[in-house]
Amino acid sequence: MTDSTTKAFKFIKFFISTLFLTVLVLLTVASIRTLSLDVNVGLKLAHWEKTNNISLVIDRHQREELLANFREAIRIPTVSFSETESNTTALRAFHKLLQKAFPTVFSSSLVRHEVVANYSHLFWVQGSQPDLVPYLLLAHIDVVPATESDGWEAPPFSAKEMDGFIYGRGTIDDKSPVMGILQALEYLLIKGYAPRRGFYIGLGHDEEIRGYKGAMNIVRLLKQRGAKLSFVLDEGLAVLDGVISGLEGPAALIGVSEKGSANMKLSVSMTPGHSSMPPRESSIGILAAAVKRLEENPMPRLFGYGPERETFEHLAHKFSLPLKFVMSNLWLFSPLLSRVLERKADTNAFVRTTTAVTMFNAGVKVNVIPSLAEAYVNLRIHSAHSLKEVLELIEATVADQRVKIELIDGFDPLPVSSSDERSFGFQIIKKTVLDMFPTVTVAPGICIGNTDSRHFKDLTNDIYRFAPVWFKPGDAQRFHGINERISKKNYEELVVFYFNLIQNCDIQKLPEPHSSIHDLL
Numbered sequence: 352m353t354d355s356t357t358k359a360f361k362f363i364k365f366f367i368s369t370l371f372l373t374v375l376v377l378l379t380v381a382s383i384r385t386l387s388l389d390v391n392v393g394l395k396l397a398h399w400e401k402t403n404n405i406s407l408v409i410d411r412h413q414r415e416e417l418l419a420n421f422r423e424a425i426r427i428p429t430v431s432f433s434e435t436e437s438n439t440t441a442l443r444a445f446h447k448l449l450q451k452a453f454p455t456v457f458s459s460s461l462v463r464h465e466v467v468a469n470y471s472h473l474f475w476v477q478g479s480q481p482d483l484v485p486y487l488l489l490a491h492i493d494v495v496p497a498t499e500s501d502g503w504e505a506p507p508f509s510a511k512e513m514d515g516f517i518y519g520r521g522t523i524d525d526k527s528p529v530m531g532i533l534q535a536l537e538y539l540l541i542k543g544y545a546p547r548r549g550f551y552i553g554l555g556h557d558e559e560i561r562g563y564k565g566a567m568n569i570v571r572l573l574k575q576r577g578a579k580l581s582f583v584l585d586e587g588l589a590v591l592d593g594v595i596s597g598l599e600g601p602a603a604l605i606g607v608s609e610k611g612s613a614n615m616k617l618s619v620s621m622t623p624g625h626s627s628m629p630p631r632e633s634s635i636g637i638l639a640a641a642v643k644r645l646e647e648n649p650m651p652r653l654f655g656y657g658p659e660r661e662t663f664e665h666l667a668h669k670f671s672l673p674l675k676f677v678m679s680n681l682w683l684f685s686p687l688l689s690r691v692l693e694r695k696a697d698t699n700a701f702v703r704t705t706t707a708v709t710m711f712n713a714g715v716k717v718n719v720i721p722s723l724a725e726a727y728v729n730l731r732i733h734s735a736h737s738l739k740e741v742l743e744l745i746e747a748t749v750a751d752q753r754v755k756i757e758l759i760d761g762f763d764p765l766p767v768s769s770s771d772e773r774s775f776g777f778q779i780i781k782k783t784v785l786d787m788f789p790t791v792t793v794a795p796g797i798c799i800g801n802t803d804s805r806h807f808k809d810l811t812n813d814i815y816r817f818a819p820v821w822f823k824p825g826d827a828q829r830f831h832g833i834n835e836r837i838s839k840k841n842y843e844e845l846v847v848f849y850f851n852l853i854q855n856c857d858i859q860k861l862p863e864p865h866s867s868i869h870d871l872l
Contacts, residue, residue: 427444520835528818587609653735663678
C-alpha cells in the first residue's frame with residue numbers, strides 16, 4: 352500500500368469519526384433541549400394569588416338577551432365596499448343598537464363615550480388608581496361584502512341559527528369581540544364593578560379598508576391627550592382545535608406581530624397594433640412571463656427567523672416523538688420543517704414572504720394588440736424581511752426592463768411584542784385563557800393578515816391579537832369566506848373571557864414565575 356493510499360484511508364477514517372462525533376454531539380444537545388423545553392416552556396407557571404373577582408353565571412334570560420343583541424348586530428350590514436364606499440346608513444344603525452343593547456355602559460358615570468370620525472367609537476372607563484397604566488381593547492364594526500349567491504347555507508346577514516351556530520358575516524370578523532367586550536362591561540357595571548386600572552375600548556368602522564379614518568383618528572385623539580398604553584388587545588389569532596397536525600389538544604395562539612404588506616403594480620406599454628400582424632412578443636406575453644417568474648421563484652424560506660419559531664417551541668411538548676424532537680430543536684431542523692410547511696398554502700405563509708398575483712388587466716378588443724397590460728401583486732412580508740428587501744427581490748426576479756414596477760403602498764412587518772413571563776399583557780391574556788380552558792396550550796403566534804392594531808404602535812410596545820374563537824379544521828376558510836359562523840356557546844365564552852380579563856388587569860404587577868420543577872413540587 353502506498354503512502355498516498357495510507358494517507359487517504361487515514362483521512363477517510365478521521366472524517367467518518369469526526370462526522371460521527373459531530374452527529375452524536377448534535378443529537379445529545381437536541382435531546383437535552385427537548386427535555387428542557389418540556390420544563391421551561393410547558394411547565395413554567397406563576398404564583399397567582401387568589402383574587403376576589405366577580406364571577407359571571409349567565410342565566411337563561413340573560414342568555415336569550417345577549418344572543419338577541421348579537422344576532423341583531425349581525426343583521427346590520429355594516430359593509431366596507433372600498434376605501435371610498437361604506438354603508439354609512441348601517442353604521443349609524445349600529446350606533447343606535449349599541450345604545451339600546453348596553454344602556455348601563457352609556458349611562459355610567461365611570462364611562463366616557465365619544466364618536467370618532469362620525470362612525471367609530473372610543474370608550475374610556477375610569478380606574479380608581481390613576482398610576483396604573485391603562486390598556487386598550489380593540490375591535491371593528493365593519494365587515495367585508497357577502498352575497499347569498501356566493502353559496503351561503505343561510506343569508507349572510509340573517510343571523511340564522513342552525514345546529515347551535517349563528518351564521519352571518521361578522522360572526523367571527525369582528526362583531527363577536529365588539530359585542531362581547533361591551534356585553535362584558537355591561538354585566539360588570541350592573542354588578543357594581545369599578546376598575547382599579549382604567550382602560551379604553553376602541554371600535555373602528557373601516558378596518559376592512561385599512562382603518563385610515565377610524566383607528567387612525569382614535570390614535571390621533573389618544574396622542575393629543577398624551578395617552579400611553581400598557582398593551583393593546585385586538586382581533587387576530589384564535590383557539591385552534593385539531594387544526595395543527597400532530598398536536599395533542601387545542602392551542603390558543605396569541606399574535607405578537609403581524610406580517611408586513613405591499614401592493615405592487617407591474618405594467619408593460621407597447622405600440623398597439625392589429626392582431627393580423629402580431630409582434631414576436633405582446634404586452635400581455637411579456638407581462639405574463641414576468642408574473643410566471645414571480646410564481647415559479649417564491650421568496651426565500653425564512654422559517655425560524657421570526658415569531659413562528661417561538662410558536663412551535665412553545666407547542667413542542669404537546670407533540671409526540673419524533674415531531675416533539677423536531678419542534679424542540681428548530682435551531683437544527685428549521686430547514687427540514689420549512690420544506691414540509693411550504694407544501695400547503697396555509698402553512699407556507701409561516702415560511703416566507705408570500706407573493707399573490709391578484710389582478711391582471713389587458714386588452715379592449717379581440718383583434719387589437721393592446722398597448723398596455725397591468726398586473727397587481729399583493730405581498731405579505733415575513734418578520735425577517737423588510738419592505739425594501741422585498742422590492743429588490745421582485746425587481747431581480749422580474750429582470751426585464753420592459754416591465755415597469757411600481758409600489759402602490761406597503762409597510763414593514765410590525766415589531767414583535769414581548770411574550771415572556773414578565774410580559775404583563777401576554778401573561779394576563781394567558782391566565783384568562785387558562786382559567787377558562789385549562790387543557791389549552793397557550794403560545795405566541797404571528798398574524799398573516801393585518802389588523803387595526805398596527806396603527807397603535809406609537810402608543811405601546813405590546814400589541815396582542817387574539818380572541819377566544821374556536822377554530823376546527825375548515826373553519827379558517829370561513830373567515831372572509833362563505834358560511835362564516837360562531838356557536839352560541841362560543842359567543843357566550845367570549846363574553847365571559849372579556850368579563851374576566853378586565854378584572855384580571857386590575858393587579859398592579861405580575862407574580863413571580865416558577866423557576867424550576869422543584870418549585871412545582
